[in-house]
Amino acid sequence: MGEKITRNKRIASKDIILGDSSVVSRQWVQLPAGVALPTPEQMLERYFVFLRRCTLSLVRPVTAAGGIAFRLAGLHRPLLLFAPPESSRDGASRSVALRIQGGLLVQERECGRGMLTFTVSPLPDGVELGVQVADYCPLLLGGPGPSRLRSRLYRSTQAIVHRLITVRFLDHLCRNLDRGE
Secondary structure, eight states: OEEEEEEEEEEEEEEETTTTTTTTEEEEEEEEOOOOOOOOHHHHHHHHHHHHHHHTEEEEEEEEETTEEEEEEEOSSOOOEOOOOOOEEEETTTEEEEEEEEEETGGGTTTTTOOOEEEEEEEEEEEEEEEEEEEEEEEEGGGSSSOOHHHOOOOHHHHOOOOOOOOOOOHHHHHHHHHTT
16 A cells, blocks of 8 residues: 655665555664674564663563563553564574564454564675564554555554664664674
8 A cells, every 4th residue: 555665874664554454564774794693582672671761661561471562651451462472484584573462553353463573684795684563453544445544644653653663773783783782
């Protein structure tokens, strides 16, 4: 339905709203060979710390036996609820994914659909670190064939917040890797 590509100094971003009201949002950075790399699991843990710090603890990733919840301070129901992390390997690429199980930001009939994935993939001359949300159905889009108004509302609120936090996370991660942390 709509696609937007942005790029800062190092980080690229691509956002697509599909006709079935699902979203694909991918942010990635390419790094030269020789950089000490985090595992996808370490990226996930660093993301949780960064998310909490970046939102001044308004959004709190909480780990529970049944998975992970992103909770907004003061709300009982989570913004997003995820299944436990699933690690995988595809050739030399490694990833860890969280399946979206529900939450206030998800269309109720689409709970159990969508994933948040952290990936480390080799390139011929380096490596790519990526964060992707795929097959996610935001509540703001309402359902299949979202109106222009709903698409604009989603893009000007939730999509911007997600992209901003993820791009800043990848930038923060790169700066820490540059310092050897």
